[in-house]
Amino acid sequence: MSDTKGYMTALTIRLEDELFAVEASRVREILDLVPITEVPSARAFVGGLINVRGRVVPLADLRVMFGMERPAPDQDTRIVVMEVDIDGEPTIAGILADKVHDVTDIESASIEEAPKVGMRWRPEFVKGIGKRNGGFIIIPDMERIFETPGGRSASAAASEERPAA
Amino acid sequence: MTKTILTIDDSASIRQMVSMTLTAAGLDVIEAVNGQDGYDKATTNTVHAVITDLNMPVLNGIEFIRKYRQHPSSKGIPIILLTTESDEELKRQAKEAGATGWIVKPFKQDQLLAVIKKVTGA
Amino acid sequence: MNISDPSETFRQEARELLDQLEAGLLDLEQDPSNNDLINSTFRALHTIKGSGAMFGFTAVAEFVHEFETAFDRVRKGQSAANKALIGVALDAKDHIHLLIENPDAPIDGGASILSELRVIVEEGAIDEDGEPVHAAPVAVAAPVAPVVAEAPKPAENGAKVWRLTFYLPSDALIYGTNPELLLGELAGIGPTSVLALSDRVPTLDVIDPETSYLGWQVDITTSEDPTAAIDDVFLFLRDNMELTLAPLGGADTPVAVAEAVQAASDDAMPEAPFVPEPVAKVEEAPAAKAAAPKRKPAEKAEAEKPAATSLRVPAERLDELMDRVGELVIAQARLSQIATQSSDGALKTIAEELERLSSGLRDTTMGIRMVPIGSIFSRFRRLVHDLSNDLGKPIEFITTGEETELDKTMIERLADPLVHLIRNSVDHGLESAEKRIAAGKSPTGTVRLSAVYSGAEVAISVIDDGAGLNHDRIRAKAEENGLIAPDAKLTDQELNHLIFAPGFSTANEVTALSGRGVGMDVVKRTIDGLRGTIDVSTTPGKGSVFTLRLPLTLAIIDGMLVRVGNGRYTIPLAAVEECVELPEGIEANSKGRNFLDIRGALVPYLRLREVFGLKGEADAHQKVVIVSSGEGRVGLVVDQIIGNNQAVIKQLSKLHSGIKSFSGATILGDGEVALILDTAHLVASGQSYVDRNLGRAA
Numbered sequence: 001m002s003d004t005k006g007y008m009t010a011l012t013i014r015l016e017d018e019l020f021a022v023e024a025s026r027v028r029e030i031l032d033l034v035p036i037t038e039v040p041s042a043r044a045f046v047g048g049l050i051n052v053r054g055r056v057v058p059l060a061d062l063r064v065m066f067g068m069e070r071p072a073p074d075q076d077t078r079i080v081v082m083e084v085d086i087d088g089e090p091t092i093a094g095i096l097a098d099k100v101h102d103v104t105d106i107e108s109a110s111i112e113e114a115p116k117v118g119m120r121w122r123p124e125f126v127k128g129i130g131k132r133n134g135g136f137i138i139i140p141d142m143e144r145i146f147e148t149p150g151g152r153s154a155s156a157a158a159s160e161e162r163p164a165a
Numbered sequence: 166m167t168k169t170i171l172t173i174d175d176s177a178s179i180r181q182m183v184s185m186t187l188t189a190a191g192l193d194v195i196e197a198v199n200g201q202d203g204y205d206k207a208t209t210n211t212v213h214a215v216i217t218d219l220n221m222p223v224l225n226g227i228e229f230i231r232k233y234r235q236h237p238s239s240k241g242i243p244i245i246l247l248t249t250e251s252d253e254e255l256k257r258q259a260k261e262a263g264a265t266g267w268i269v270k271p272f273k274q275d276q277l278l279a280v281i282k283k284v285t286g287a
Numbered sequence: 288m289n290i291s292d293p294s295e296t297f298r299q300e301a302r303e304l305l306d307q308l309e310a311g312l313l314d315l316e317q318d319p320s321n322n323d324l325i326n327s328t329f330r331a332l333h334t335i336k337g338s339g340a341m342f343g344f345t346a347v348a349e350f351v352h353e354f355e356t357a358f359d360r361v362r363k364g365q366s367a368a369n370k371a372l373i374g375v376a377l378d379a380k381d382h383i384h385l386l387i388e389n390p391d392a393p394i395d396g397g398a399s400i401l402s403e404l405r406v407i408v409e410e411g412a413i414d415e416d417g418e419p420v421h422a423a424p425v426a427v428a429a430p431v432a433p434v435v436a437e438a439p440k441p442a443e444n445g446a447k448v449w450r451l452t453f454y455l456p457s458d459a460l461i462y463g464t465n466p467e468l469l470l471g472e473l474a475g476i477g478p479t480s481v482l483a484l485s486d487r488v489p490t491l492d493v494i495d496p497e498t499s500y501l502g503w504q505v506d507i508t509t510s511e512d513p514t515a516a517i518d519d520v521f522l523f524l525r526d527n528m529e530l531t532l533a534p535l536g537g538a539d540t541p542v543a544v545a546e547a548v549q550a551a552s553d554d555a556m557p558e559a560p561f562v563p564e565p566v567a568k569v570e571e572a573p574a575a576k577a578a579a580p581k582r583k584p585a586e587k588a589e590a591e592k593p594a595a596t597s598l599r600v601p602a603e604r605l606d607e608l609m610d611r612v613g614e615l616v617i618a619q620a621r622l623s624q625i626a627t628q629s630s631d632g633a634l635k636t637i638a639e640e641l642e643r644l645s646s647g648l649r650d651t652t653m654g655i656r657m658v659p660i661g662s663i664f665s666r667f668r669r670l671v672h673d674l675s676n677d678l679g680k681p682i683e684f685i686t687t688g689e690e691t692e693l694d695k696t697m698i699e700r701l702a703d704p705l706v707h708l709i710r711n712s713v714d715h716g717l718e719s720a721e722k723r724i725a726a727g728k729s730p731t732g733t734v735r736l737s738a739v740y741s742g743a744e745v746a747i748s749v750i751d752d753g754a755g756l757n758h759d760r761i762r763a764k765a766e767e768n769g770l771i772a773p774d775a776k777l778t779d780q781e782l783n784h785l786i787f788a789p790g791f792s793t794a795n796e797v798t799a800l801s802g803r804g805v806g807m808d809v810v811k812r813t814i815d816g817l818r819g820t821i822d823v824s825t826t827p828g829k830g831s832v833f834t835l836r837l838p839l840t841l842a843i844i845d846g847m848l849v850r851v852g853n854g855r856y857t858i859p860l861a862a863v864e865e866c867v868e869l870p871e872g873i874e875a876n877s878k879g880r881n882f883l884d885i886r887g888a889l890v891p892y893l894r895l896r897e898v899f900g901l902k903g904e905a906d907a908h909q910k911v912v913i914v915s916s917g918e919g920r921v922g923l924v925v926d927q928i929i930g931n932n933q934a935v936i937k938q939l940s941k942l943h944s945g946i947k948s949f950s951g952a953t954i955l956g957d958g959e960v961a962l963i964l965d966t967a968h969l970v971a972s973g974q975s976y977v978d979r980n981l982g983r984a985a
Contacts (some may be wrong), residue, residue, distance in 0.1 A: 035958070035959045037952075037959060037960035037961065037962065038852065038853075038854055039946065039962065040854070040898070040899030040900055040901070040946075040948070041899065041900065041910040041945055041948065042942075042943055042944050042946060043942075046942040046943065049943070049960040049962070050960065050961050051954050051958050051959065053619055054614060054954060055937070056937040056939070056953075056954065056960050058939075058940045058942045058943060058944075059631055085943045086940065086942065087941060089941065091940050091941065091942075092940075093940070093942070117621070118909055144943070148942065148945070154557075163332075166918060170644065174332065175330075175574045176300060176337070176338045177296055177299075177300050177599070178293050178296040178297035178300050178338050178342060179337075179338055179341060181293045181296050182293040182341065182342075184745075185293065191984065205736065208338050213910075214463070217610070220328065220329075220330050220333050220334070221330075224332065234461070234462070240460075240461050240497060241460060241463055241465075242463050243462075243463030243464070244462070244463055249333070249336065249337045249340075251435065256526075258518070258527070260462075260523075260526070260527070262464045263458075263463070263763060264463070265462050265463035265464055266522065267523070270340065270341060271337070271340035271341040271348075272341070275513070280783075283522075283668035284464075284465065285465075286465065286467075286468045286471070
């Protein structure tokens with residue numbers, strides 16, 4: 001992760017009423033809402049495609065993976081275009097965000113492992129929980145989230161170890 | 166006036182090497198891929214010397230020399246044969262056909278330049 | 288400007304030459320006295336050796352040298368191009384290939400190939416009457432050993448004047464010798480004083496201006512013996528010119544360099560004469576069990592490529608070009624969009640012109656990437672040849688459609704699947720010669736490889752006349768591996784397709800060649816990855832046909848834009864046969880069977896709204912786009928046909944590539960994304976609908 005630096009440079013975004021942090025270095029651009037082409041028979045998580053500078057990019061809605069409500073987009077809605085690893089291969093994807101906040105450093109020391117029980121969301125999708133300004137920031141495990149069904153989850157889970165924050 | 170050398174060889178790598186060597190020395194180079202192609206190019210361009218391989222499809226080196234020497238534009242133009250053999254019989258045949266000289270393969274770039282200088286003064 | 292490394296060019300060149308060499312050797316095996324083939328084989332070896340030495344591939348040059356010599360003997364009629372020689376030459380070709388790819392790594396095996404070669408050459412020696420020569424090894428005409436000219440005289444103490452007198456051969460001028468240059472070179476040895484000798488110049492009336500009559504007397508002042516230097520100046524002329532050299536004054540005897548002296552040049556390469564080693568054991572040529580692969584007449588080029596008209600371009604440049612053309616097409620589509628909505632006449636005209644130009648550019652660029660599939664077909668000849676030998680099954684290998692063109696990248700990815708299929712046919716499909724005879728077939732099995740265009744696709748087939756797929760064995764194996772329930776009812780087609788399931792195999796033993804038949808599921812996955820389909824049909828006892836269908840291009844297509852619900856989709860135009868209106872009230876009339884009557888033929892149709900799971904009411908007056916793929920057709924029911932568009936195909940990411948109805952996406956003129964329908968899959972869906980309902984069709 002960013003342990004070597006001692007902190008994680010993150011872009012904070014809001015989904016519903018929670019704050020999430022994604023690796024800033026992987027963000028390519030942030031777009032206002034653009035027309036979304038629906039993909040029939042696709043999983044709800046990646047139900048759409050968008051055009052980013054002549055490139056066809058899948059649009060992902062993390063709210064699906066976290067079991068959240070999904071109200072219609074409004075003027076704060078943004079699309080964060082970033083690089084994610086899908087089954088080990090880097091791919092460009094768009095992430096819907098209800099609101100994009102800022103780029104901030106999160107001290108690695110302040111990142112804790114997600115509790116196995118009692119959490120609203122599925123712990124396997126959460127890499128850690130950081131603190132900032134008195135609030136919590138969820139650091140999603142993008143690789144796990146984007147894993148395709150039949151991807152590497154079996155082998156990855158066996159060999160994966162979370163580096164201590 | 167910049168001198169133009171015609172290089173005839175069915176091997177692209179040899180042509181490339183000859184071309185690079187000669188253009189670096191300030192000469193212009195025309196490439197041909199076999200004896201017939203060489204003949205066509207020699208008789209339709211102004212060339213000051215010809216370097217030709219021996220073993221080529223369609224028309225080999227010695228056949229090319231014979232044919233070219235029958236064309237009036239070949240008068241006085243030096244023809245150098247590239248050969249991997251130092252077969253004296255072959256050299257005799259080549260001279261008889263009208264070759265001016267030869268270079269034995271493998272050759273180094275400066276050897277090539279030396280021979281070109283020898284026969285063209287360039 | 289591109290300056291690439293000549294040794295890399297050599298590598299590429301050598302690879303091509305090796306391919307040519309292999310094809311030539313295989314052809315030569317069928318036709319051992321074909322002089323053209325012998326010559327071209329010799330030439331290929333010669334070029335590899337010569338160029339290899341030039342660019343530092345000395346191991347290659349040395350190894351090839353002996354082969355070149357062997358084929359030179361064949362060329363001169365001193366040795367026969369028998370099967371043994373071809374066999375060892377093919378081994379040598381593989382070895383050379385290794386050496387070229389790894390010039391630095393020490394590679395074994397060369398020595399044993401060479402010693403085998405020597406034995407074979409001995410065995411295959413024939414005398415002038417064409418009779419085989421036995422016993423005594425035949426020595427290759429040893430090249431002339433270098434003869435050093437007169438030993439250089441010891442250097443004189445002080446500067447001396449040497450007088451050199453020479454006359455050039457009469458044709459020297461015509462043949463490109465320039466006396467001025469010679470005199471200039473002589474001046475480089477030391478200060479000279481030159482006198483022209485006109486004693487041989489005839490009178491004007493008989494003079495031929497192109498003949499050399501003049502002689503020269505050149506006095507050179509030098510402290511060292513100039514003999515060697517003068518030899519050098521007259522390097523090319525020594526054999527047939529007149530030259531005398533003597534020091535002036537002094538009592539030293541004149542050193543005469545006589546005419547026609549066989550002086551060797553400085554750069555003579557001593558070549559060791561070919562000495563065949565005595566051998567203790569005679570190696571038998573492998574028994575000619577395999578019948579030869581048949582070569583198609585006329586189709587095969589006469590080995591000569593149209594070299595002067597082709598150009599070598601790095602593949603990345605082509606890809607770059609394709610990308611740019613793709614971007615241009617997108618931008619042009621947007622312009623067309625704006626022009627359609629504008630009332631500016633000039634803008635409309637230019638947009639049309641641009642559309643025409645970009646379409647032409649697209650076609651031309653696509654054409655560059657298209658490569659005849661024959662380029663991979665040829666390697667299969669070697670494969671079948673070797674398989675036939677190894678298995679002891681006589682096989683005839685026929686190819687058709689070598690000129691069928693496919694996108695370059697697609698061809699490369701097809702090589703492995705085709706190898707698997709061919710191996711499978713040879714190993715499991717074709718029976719042994721005995722079994723075939725017992726079954727009343729000819730002992731020689733046939734494997735046919737064909738490629739042909741079919742609408743928007745290319746169909747590549749591997750056909751064998753072997754035993755066919757054994758449905759009972761397939762069924763048993765599938766049940767054993769838990770792939771199907773014991774009493775499941777399966778159509779023949781479904782049984783056939785079981786062989787593509789992972790982990791499936793009906794091979795009684797694991798053969799070294801095909802492994803456990805694990806190749807089949809990998810083949811299917813590769814073909815899926817190319818957005819193609821694989822089909823198999825079989826007749827027990829008669830043989831099997833494996834057919835791959837692949838889209839013609841990966842990059843830009845003409846599409847028909849349609850609307851289904853709120854979404855727009857592109858259908859590859861090459862797959863579209865026609866469009867019709869969906870008859871009103873068709874549901875009621877066809878009693879739930881979705882078939883259309885198109886001029887008497889029943890064509891199944893799919894309501895895309897249903898396929899896509901869209902809710903809501905369909906528009907009135909729905910349209911049906913009839914598409915075809917291979918032999919099948921299906922009608923796709925859409926809400927509206929919008930028009931045609933050029934679609935630059937964008938691959939779908941892993942997140943969507945598994946959705947079978949779509950083969951990619953494209954960006955429309957207004958910037959929105961539209962999905963491209965996978966017509967092959969939709970036709971197959973329609974087909975299985977037909978299959979399931981066939982019994983109930985009217």
